[in-house]
Amino acid sequence: MSAVDKAFHGLRHMIATGRLGAGERIPPEAELGEELGVSRGSLREAVRMLAALGVVEPRHGSGTYVSQLRPEDIIGSLSLTLELLPLPGLLEVYEIRRVLEAHVAAKAAARRTPETVRTLFSLIEAMEATDDPAEASELDHRFHAEIARAAENPTLASLLAVFRARSRKYQVFTLPEGPELRRKSDADHRVLATAIADRDPGSAAGAAEAHVTQTERWLRAFMPPVEEGAQGREKSGEADGALS
Amino acid sequence: MSAVDKAFHGLRHMIATGRLGAGERIPPEAELGEELGVSRGSLREAVRMLAALGVVEPRHGSGTYVSQLRPEDIIGSLSLTLELLPLPGLLEVYEIRRVLEAHVAAKAAARRTPETVRTLFSLIEAMEATDDPAEASELDHRFHAEIARAAENPTLASLLAVFRARSRKYQVFTLPEGPELRRKSDADHRVLATAIADRDPGSAAGAAEAHVTQTERWLRAFMPPVEEGAQGREKSGEADGALS
DNA sequence: CGGCCAGGATTCATCTGATGACTTTCCCCT
DNA sequence: AGGGGAAAGTCATCAGATGAATCCTGGCCG
Numbered sequence: 417m418s419a420v421d422k423a424f425h426g427l428r429h430m431i432a433t434g435r436l437g438a439g440e441r442i443p444p445e446a447e448l449g450e451e452l453g454v455s456r457g458s459l460r461e462a463v464r465m466l467a468a469l470g471v472v473e474p475r476h477g478s479g480t481y482v483s484q485l486r487p488e489d490i491i492g493s494l495s496l497t498l499e500l501l502p503l504p505g506l507l508e509v510y511e512i513r514r515v516l517e518a519h520v521a522a523k524a525a526a527r528r529t530p531e532t533v534r535t536l537f538s539l540i541e542a543m544e545a546t547d548d549p550a551e552a553s554e555l556d557h558r559f560h561a562e563i564a565r566a567a568e569n570p571t572l573a574s575l576l577a578v579f580r581a582r583s584r585k586y587q588v589f590t591l592p593e594g595p596e597l598r599r600k601s602d603a604d605h606r607v608l609a610t611a612i613a614d615r616d617p618g619s620a621a622g623a624a625e626a627h628v629t630q631t632e633r634w635l636r637a638f639m640p641p642v643e644e645g646a647q648g649r650e651k652s653g654e655a656d657g658a659l660s
Numbered sequence: 661m662s663a664v665d666k667a668f669h670g671l672r673h674m675i676a677t678g679r680l681g682a683g684e685r686i687p688p689e690a691e692l693g694e695e696l697g698v699s700r701g702s703l704r705e706a707v708r709m710l711a712a713l714g715v716v717e718p719r720h721g722s723g724t725y726v727s728q729l730r731p732e733d734i735i736g737s738l739s740l741t742l743e744l745l746p747l748p749g750l751l752e753v754y755e756i757r758r759v760l761e762a763h764v765a766a767k768a769a770a771r772r773t774p775e776t777v778r779t780l781f782s783l784i785e786a787m788e789a790t791d792d793p794a795e796a797s798e799l800d801h802r803f804h805a806e807i808a809r810a811a812e813n814p815t816l817a818s819l820l821a822v823f824r825a826r827s828r829k830y831q832v833f834t835l836p837e838g839p840e841l842r843r844k845s846d847a848d849h850r851v852l853a854t855a856i857a858d859r860d861p862g863s864a865a866g867a868a869e870a871h872v873t874q875t876e877r878w879l880r881a882f883m884p885p886v887e888e889g890a891q892g893r894e895k896s897g898e899a900d901g902a903l904s
Numbered sequence: 905c906g907g908c909c910a911g912g913a914t915t916c917a918t919c920t921g922a923t924g925a926c927t928t929t930c931c932c933c934t
Numbered sequence: 935a936g937g938g939g940a941a942a943g944t945c946a947t948c949a950g951a952t953g954a955a956t957c958c959t960g961g962c963c964g
Binding site for chain 1 (some may be wrong): 661672676682703704705706708709710711712713714715729730731733734735737738740741742743744746749750752755757759760813814815816818819825847877
């Protein structure tokens with residue numbers, strides 16, 4: 417077993433057995449490195465791995481802390497890498513998303529509150545009112561997030577959020593066909609929100625499934641290449657334009 | 661932006677833009693570190709992060725290679741950390757598993773081949789025949805994996821495999837009530853396999869959902885503490901049972 | 905001519921030591 | 935008692951050297 421593996425599994429074991437609890441600060445690098453029998457460099461690599469997986473969080477100058485270990489923390493680690501998925505694999509992900517969106521829609525319909533319904537319809541109206549594709553995409557995300565929230569399963573909600581984030585990278589709404597797609601999308605949203613308002617889980621599930629399927633079809637049809645940070649959000653003037 | 665972040669995002673960007681393709685070998689540490697403007701140590705930490713996420717794979721003496729970037733590769737990274745999830749969060753995961761197992765069961769019923777049915781029933785017979793809890797657990801896993809395979813979505817199959825691996829850590833079959841639980845589990849399996857054999861997606865989905873729900877109930881009822889590599893040794897007087 | 909093998913070159917793995925940056929704590933001064 | 939600043943603690947980064955595993959090249963032998 418390599419030194420980094422020894423540190424990684426050793427640290428993980430400490431957390432699994434409760435010797436290091438959620439939110440707790442882990443021992444300093446020098447100390448922990450000696451205990452695990454590895455150098456500081458190797459230990460740091462192991463800590464970085466756990467940090468990438470959302471298990472620990474290093475804070476410069478303060479220490480390294482175990483995360484809350486909530487499912488959302490773990491699932492969040494997928495968001496950075498799901499963006500690297502080539503399109504063929506993404507379509508398999510869509511099937512999962514379709515099933516889960518249908519499920520949360522049904523559950524939301526069963527558990528909806530008047531406030532949820534109000535929020536959903538106000539988001540729909542905002543979506544129909546705006547012309548900015550970016551804003552529409554953002555509102556679309558919040559619409560679905562609200563439904564997922566109403567289903568009362570934070571883990572599932574964050575998992576779907578990750579899936580949606582990946583889809584949004586394609587920005588179908590900015591295509592020439594964008595306006596037409598948005599009209600159809602808005603219509604889907606009304607059907608879905610109405611089913612939820614009516615406390616009709618079956619219709620809600622059907623509407624959600626159809627909506628995702630529609631999105632999936634668009635993606636198959638257009639298959640636009642995904643580009644990193646295409647929003648032009650990129651603040652730092654780092655020399656990153658250096659690609660051939 | 662820290663040096664490690666710079667290296668991490670720089671490397672990720674190279675992969676996202678296709679400058680580094682799937683399966684390709686990335687430049688040597690010294691060279692890449694210079695290009696990204698960070699030391700070898702920082703670069704190595706960034707590479708380790710990507711390795712933990714299943715994006716790259718370092719091979720001692722050979723080089724570091726970009727993975728195939730299939731969804732399974734990414735999902736596999738969850739398996740190491742999902743084990744750290746406290747029980748409350750795990751129950752949320754179970755809801756997801758329930759929905760997805762029902763879906764794959766239905767899809768498997770629709771697409772089943774005679775060979776799939778044969779395999780399923782032979783696994784059931786082996787399960788009913790063995791007395792070894794560990795072997796039963798292994799066969800149970802293979803039974804469900806076979807169904808997921810028949811659903812023809814490798815991503816979904818690997819996701820469910822990760823969920824199941826987490827559940828197996830609890831080893832409910834080794835409890836005093838184990839034999840009784842196993843009898844019920846075996847009965848569930850027969851119902852499920854029969855529904856699939858009959859090409860009855862609805863019944864298959866229902867049976868799968870009921871089966872997962874049953875497992876979930878057992879877990880809620882017994883809530884045994886999960887122990888890393890818990891084969892019953894572990895004599896350290898660490899007094900770690902302290903969770904409220 | 906072809907296969908085997910030995911040694912060098914390449915690359916990742918690890919350790920050591922030193923310095924900088926950031927945070928937190930605590931004591932001193934007002 | 936409160937504010938400010940020094941000092942300690944901790945992570946972040948870099949540089950250099952050595953070890954280990956793999957890959958490749960070229961020569962040797964059959």
